[in-house]
Amino acid sequence: MKNPALEGIGIGKVFGKDGLAVRALHPTHVALYRGQVLVIMGPSGSGKTTLISILSLVLTPTEGEVRVDGQSLRNVSSDGLAKLRRDKVGFIFQQFNLLAGLSALENVAIPLLLRGTAAKERVARAKCALDLVSMGDRANAKSRLLSGGQQQRVAIARALVADAGVLLCDEPTASLDGQTGRSVLDILQRIARDSNRAVAIVTHDERVLRIADRLIRVEDGHAEESEVDELAKRRSA
Amino acid sequence: MSHDSHSDRNHFTKEVHQAKNDLFEIGERILTGLLRSKNLLEIGRARSHRCKEEFVFGLEALVEHALRNARVFGDLSCRCIVPLRAKDFARYCQDLFVWVASAATEGTDATDSIPANRVQVAAGTPGVAWAEPVVQGFGRVTRPDGVRELVKVIGVQPPRYAGLPRTLSAGTSPQALRASGRIFMNANDRPTFGAAELGDRVEVDGRAGIVAGFFEGMDPHSPYYYLYANIDDARGMTDFLQDRVTYVAVGLEQGASTEDVKRRLLARNPDTTVLSRRDLHNAEIRYFLVRSPVGIVFGMGTVVAAFIGGAIVAVTLYSTVIDRTRDYGMLKAVGARGRDLLQLLMFQAWAFALVGFLVGAGAFFVVRHGYPNLPMRVSPEMLGAIALAAFLSCTLASLAAVRRVLTLDPAIVFKA
Ligand SMILES: Nc1ncnc2c1ncn2[C@@H]1O[C@H](COP(=O)(O)OP(=O)(O)OP(=O)(O)O)[C@@H](O)[C@H]1O
């Protein structure tokens, strides 16, 4: 198989120390490949957010290490990690996390702003990204005035705009109704297939299985890869 | 040759004109950048990076403009400022003198008299070109409405009239004090004396003084009027003893070092103090700040105001950060480095500083424009120092907010 775009090797996490220590994640191996949608499922408190936080480079694991394009991150400074997140990873959050006062276009342009991209190019690329999620016509709308589904699509555009190879989504459909959630999933699937990116989705929403190429089930801090149940896939379609 | 220099000047004038126009345009651009965003803070938060861009673009243009026109400005200063400065300096050197005064001197008001023979002693000191006495005393001046008020009368002596203000009104000549019973009045006091004109009579302690001239630019912070007279009249008006003087003004020989002459004068007059113009100026300021309540009251007021201002900026910045923890967390998660966030926060802090400075300086100039008689002065150095202080205090005030943002855990973005 191809090289993984992002790989967690033996990553585990213990919060706190000594008597107060909580094991949130047992050491596990996770690999994200381009062109694939990886779904991470599990009940509440099982360790899904912990896992995706580690893969996102915002949480340092207590065991193991994360590799981006095969490069180890053992000795990378926090600014170095920030740069890697900026250039290699796109984020989609349950709460969208758009800047309320900015327009859709301005929100999408943030990662480019952080990269120091020139203004003209910023606008052009942000427009392109908005077109990809069919939000081109609302580019100048204030983000707080958009509906939940529209906001999530803007957030997806923001995650796409910098051409990051990896897209990490935490409960992307949890704040959306069924119909809107379905269309967001379609977009994510299209992104993985058509623009050859690695997409990982954390969720406890069974309907997400419809677009899953691989599945990791997390239970009580134990993450285990399991077969995508064709039946489950068809049922939720 | 003359034709050449003429066309050269024409070309130069055009360049200056162009530079000035550019400057206006840039100023406008910076202003629109500031005004476009409804809330100044939002510039820093990239609410609309269009505004921010406009603003930054304006600043960039300003720097570029300054560089591009460096030659023009250099030329300008060579042609206008340098000769002016040189002329000023020459005049300053010409009448460069030091003062011999009572050892008890703390300021121009807080001084005692010294024996009159010090004038001769000073005149005979090596390096001294001339020495002239100055007396200063208090009397009562009668206003046209009959009210008698305290007046400080300063008596100066021909031929140099050392001690006269350097800012005599146009048309006033020191020679006018040669005749007896003549006085110079502060132009600011004219309304109080029934729109005093040349030739009007003013009574000081029963003696008539005829207004022979005016001086300007003196705005004494003391609760009494100032009059200048010749030394004999001044003695009469203030009952000043014949064998005493208040100051000896000492003119230096060309090339003599002020410090050397000061030292020699002090050696010959050990019971006095010898002050240069600058010493006297500093002593005056010190006296004003330390001995009068003004220094303490204004000083404390300013310090307290500065603290409160700083605290307000600090609290505002900090609470916007707390308010927007999630936003800052998101920015960190999507790859904002420490310096990106620092830039963002500093932009906000400095927007505060800039607005504060502009509002404060604007208010100052508006008030000064509205009340030209108020003794309000500000030097470019002081303006610069105030701008720097505003800049520094806002930077300091942002520290808590900066710390908070830099230590923020980006992992919070995944928490519901
Ligand atoms: N910062 C922390 N400090 C201490 N314990 C933590 C911390 N974050 C998570 N945990 C614990 O780790 C375990 C896994 O939490 P995690 O947030 O990864 O679960 P989750 O699968 O995302 O749950 P949910 O579906 O409710 O979001 C939980 O027991 C939680 O209490």
Ligand SMILES: [Mg+2]
């Ligand atoms: Mg979670």
